[in-house]
Amino acid sequence: MAARKxxxxxxxxxxxxxxxxxxxxxxxxxxxxxxxxxxxxxxEQVPRSAREAGHDVTVDGTTIRIVPRRKPxxxxxxxxxxxxxxxxxxxxxxxxxxxYEAG
Amino acid sequence: xxxxxxxxxxxxxxxxVASAREAAEPEPPPLNLTEAEIERYSRQLVLPEWGAAxxxxxxxxxxxxxxxxxxxxxxxxxxxxxxxxxxxxxDDDAVELSNLHRQLLxxxxxxGAAKAESAVAKLRYLNPDIVxxxxxxxxxxxxxxxxxxxxxxxxxxxxxxxxxxxxxxACCAAxxxxxxxxxxxxxxxxxxxxxxxxACYRCAFPVEPQDAPRCADAGVLGxxxxxxxxxxxxxxxxxxxxxxxxxxxxxxxxxxxxxxFLRVRASRRADCLDCGQSRKG
Numbered sequence: 001m002a003a004r005k006x007x008x009x010x011x012x013x014x015x016x017x018x019x020x021x022x023x024x025x026x027x028x029x030x031x032x033x034x035x036x037x038x039x040x041x042x043x044e045q046v047p048r049s050a051r052e053a054g055h056d057v058t059v060d061g062t063t064i065r066i067v068p069r070r071k072p073x074x075x076x077x078x079x080x081x082x083x084x085x086x087x088x089x090x091x092x093x094x095x096x097x098x099x100y101e102a103g
Numbered sequence: 104x105x106x107x108x109x110x111x112x113x114x115x116x117x118x119x120v121a122s123a124r125e126a127a128e129p130e131p132p133p134l135n136l137t138e139a140e141i142e143r144y145s146r147q148l149v150l151p152e153w154g155a156a157x158x159x160x161x162x163x164x165x166x167x168x169x170x171x172x173x174x175x176x177x178x179x180x181x182x183x184x185x186x187x188x189x190x191x192x193x194d195d196d197a198v199e200l201s202n203l204h205r206q207l208l209x210x211x212x213x214x215g216a217a218k219a220e221s222a223v224a225k226l227r228y229l230n231p232d233i234v235x236x237x238x239x240x241x242x243x244x245x246x247x248x249x250x251x252x253x254x255x256x257x258x259x260x261x262x263x264x265x266x267x268x269x270x271x272x273a274c275c276a277a278x279x280x281x282x283x284x285x286x287x288x289x290x291x292x293x294x295x296x297x298x299x300x301x302a303c304y305r306c307a308f309p310v311e312p313q314d315a316p317r318c319a320d321a322g323v324l325g326x327x328x329x330x331x332x333x334x335x336x337x338x339x340x341x342x343x344x345x346x347x348x349x350x351x352x353x354x355x356x357x358x359x360x361x362x363x364f365l366r367v368r369a370s371r372r373a374d375c376l377d378c379g380q381s382r383k384g
Contacts, residue, residue, distance in 0.1 A: 018145045022136070025154045053151055 003032040003065065008042065016042040017049045024055065024068045035064040135159070140232070144186055150346075157344035158186060164255040164343050165189040169242045169270060171222035172196075173328035174260035174284055174335060176207040179235075181336040182258075183226040187343070189234045190226060193250065194218040195241040205325035242266050247273035257281045258339050260332065264311050268377075271296070271304040275378040280342050283354075284335040287321050291331035294354035294369075295338045301351035303378040307369035327359045 006023050008016045020035055027033060037043050039062055047064050050057045056067040136144075136155060147153045166187050168179050171194040182190050196218045198209045206218075213221040219237035226235040242250060242261060247269045251257050257279055259270045267283060274281040274296065281296040283304045296303050334355065341349045353368040373380050 014149050015142065015145055018141060018148050021149065022141070022155050025156070 003034040005034050005036070007036045008046070009036055009038040009062075011042070013041050013045050017046050020046055020050065020064075020066070021053070024050075024053075024066065027068055029068075031068070033066045033068070035066065037062050037064055140186070143230075143232075147185065152346040153344070157346055160344045161186050161340065162188045165191070165253070166256045166258060166339065166343070167191045167193065167250060167254045168258045168260055169193045169250075169266065170260035170262060171206075171208060171218040172202065172260060172262060173205040173323060173325070174286060174332040175222065175258075176205075176209075177329055177332035178258050178260055178336040178339065179208060179222055179226055180229065181333065182339065183230045183233055183235065185340055186230065187233060189236070191236045191238055191254075192219045192222045192226075193238045193240060193242050194222070195239050205323060205328045207329070242270060244269040244272070248276060251277050251279045254279050256339055256342055258335060259283050260335070264315055267304060268311055272377045274298055275303050275305075282335050282338045282342065284331050286323055286328045286331040287316065289324055289327045289359040290357060291327065291359075292354050292356050293331060293334045293338060293350060295342055295349035295351045297342070297349075297351055298378055302353065302369040302371045303375060305377040306372045306375045306379075307354060309372065309375070324359075330359060331357060 004023065004027060006020060008019050011019060016037070020033070023033055035046065037046060043059070043062060043064070047057045047059050050064070050066050054069040056069070058065045136158060140158075141148065144158055148155070148158060164187050166182055166189070168175050168182070168190060171179065171192050175192070175194070179190060179192060194217070198206075198213045198216050198218055198221055200211075200214055202209055202218075203211065203214075208222045208225045209216075209218065217237070217239050219239050223235045223237040226233070238250075240246060240250075243266065251270065251273045257270060257274050259267055259281060261267060261270065267285070271281065271283065273279075275298040278298045280298065281304075283292075283294045283296065285291055294304060294307065295301070334357070338349050341347045350366070352370065353366060356365040356367055357363075358365075371378065
């Protein structure tokens with residue numbers, strides 16, 4: 001399948017990654033995205049953000065090739081905060097119920 | 104059925120299941136965000152949980168905010184900032200000097216102006232791409248059903264228990280998701296309600312308190328209202344977009360004096376007057 005193409009060379013961070021991310025969201029599984037990027041900050045940040053989101057990334061010169069992964073990685077997973085996020089979601093004991101009726 | 108035709112049947116079934124699965128794959132949403140919208144919302148669009156789908160969900164949503172006071176201010180501001188397409192503000196009060204320490208939407212020159220109008224004027228400054236509408240009425244049991252009708256979400260930032268129970272009943276009847284919150288002194292609570300699916304406000308608090316202290320008597324710290332209002336609007340955005348699980352089937356009790364956050368569980372009651380199965384309709 002031919003890769004989709006996106007030119008972000010005229011954009012600055014973080015719009016470079018925002019544009020790339022929005023494009024990735026619209027793509028079908030197995031499709032690849034070729035991002036044309038200006039040298040500098042974006043060429044470092046966009047591959048890093050894409051990897052953090054769990055996508056497969058290869059960089060060739062100023063072209064970033066991204067193959068999207070299906071499930072996006074959440075902020076808490078990305079910051080290594082997953083265990084804390086899980087603990088937060090765990091329901092409290094039922095004896096707490098009704099003790100706090102202040103509005 | 105012979106062995107062969109049975110195999111044929113299962114093969115056919117497998118292909119039907121496979122094509123149904125394929126059909127169920129979500130279509131990528133069309134990117135109908137303008138360049139200006141992408142820039143305005145870039146810091147939320149960049150979040151892994153948020154994306155074009157979440158942005159379009161809020162853009163197309165109509166949210167009613169009841170009360171343009173201490174909770175209503177952060178709620179309305181963040182809803183408008185996030186790009187919620189249509190925001191209705193209900194308040195029949197006028198801005199008073201004693202409001203200004205906590206009600207971020209109103210400023211000293213607004214004293215005497217209708218709160219709903221003052222709030223909507225600020226929201227239009229903040230985000231001219233959205234529709235903000237002022238309603239100078241007091242939400243009560245009589246008009247609650249008409250007010251919540253057709254809304255995608257109601258955020259109750261009112262300051263009385265009577266209003267809270269009336270809005271809860273109306274939202275349960277109309278099946279409109281609701282975020283309740285209250286703040287007093289340095290503590291408060293927040294609760295998301297998906298009517299018919301999760302515990303409603305009356306399930307959690309079946310009896311209306313009769314001698315509850317009011318804000319005017321007990322006082323409230325501005326930042327405490329800001330924290331609770333911010334938690335409340337975060338719930339609203341969660342319910343609108345599904346980017347994270349809401350605080351449903353229970354509530355969050357926040358004590359800002361001790362910085363303690365406590366999740367308290369609540370369950371639906373079959374005999375709930377507002378959402379119970381015995382309720383008519």
